[in-house]
Amino acid sequence: MKRRDKMKLKTRRLEGYERIPYELLLLADESMAAINRYVMHSDIYVLERGGKPIAVYVLYGLNEYELEIKNIAVDRAYQGRGIGGFLLQDAAARAAEKGYSSLLIGTAETAVKQLALYRKAGFGFHTIRKDFFTANYPVPIVEGGVPLQHMVVLRKEIRC
Numbered sequence: 001m002k003r004r005d006k007m008k009l010k011t012r013r014l015e016g017y018e019r020i021p022y023e024l025l026l027l028a029d030e031s032m033a034a035i036n037r038y039v040m041h042s043d044i045y046v047l048e049r050g051g052k053p054i055a056v057y058v059l060y061g062l063n064e065y066e067l068e069i070k071n072i073a074v075d076r077a078y079q080g081r082g083i084g085g086f087l088l089q090d091a092a093a094r095a096a097e098k099g100y101s102s103l104l105i106g107t108a109e110t111a112v113k114q115l116a117l118y119r120k121a122g123f124g125f126h127t128i129r130k131d132f133f134t135a136n137y138p139v140p141i142v143e144g145g146v147p148l149q150h151m152v153v154l155r156k157e158i159r160c
């Protein structure tokens with residue numbers, strides 16, 4: 001898939017009876033237990049190729065106004081081709097359709113690539129969830145030699 005094919009990308013919401021693409025969700029979240037805490041109460045959107053999911057995002061309603069992207073992941077073979085950016089736009093469009101006023105996304109304070117992508121997609125700093133990674137996971141998550149501790153949450157205003 002090339003960047004110019006982006007116009008043809010289309011996501012769809014998974015039905016309750018369909019298989020949850022854990023192999024993709026696990027690229028963005030460390031454990032099945034953590035994923036299962038939000039996935040059952042969320043809407044899951046997939047981007048497919050040849051009937052197989054190659055990218056996913058998960059939308060969780062925090063309250064009447066705020067929707068959070070709890071998980072976003074692109075199959076390694078398809079990363080760096082603009083799909084992540086497309087999914088963020090798609091999620092914002094879904095949030096508008098559903099009548100939310102804010103879309104949130106959180107990641108580790110050390111996740112430079114993700115933070116750059118989210119800022120480019122129009123998300124700005126919102127808050128820090130202190131000790132999120134140390135409090136919610138049974139074992140330390142170490143990335144690039146650094147144990148994850150706080151979550152940085154970014155927010156995008158949605159215009160309906």
Ligand code: ACO
Binds near residue numbers: 114
């Ligand atoms: N340093 C800084 N920024 C970088 C770097 C780098 N080394 N490499 C890439 N980027 C950024 C750039 O902003 C680039 O944008 P560009 O198009 O201007 O070059 C962007 O990353 C890549 O954009 P896309 O191709 O649209 O993104 P991609 O399809 O690769 O998807 C994603 C991004 C979802 C983060 C994907 O890499 C992935 O699945 N990673 C593993 C799972 C993950 O980390 N998910 C997010 C966790 S947080 C959460 O789930 C809420």
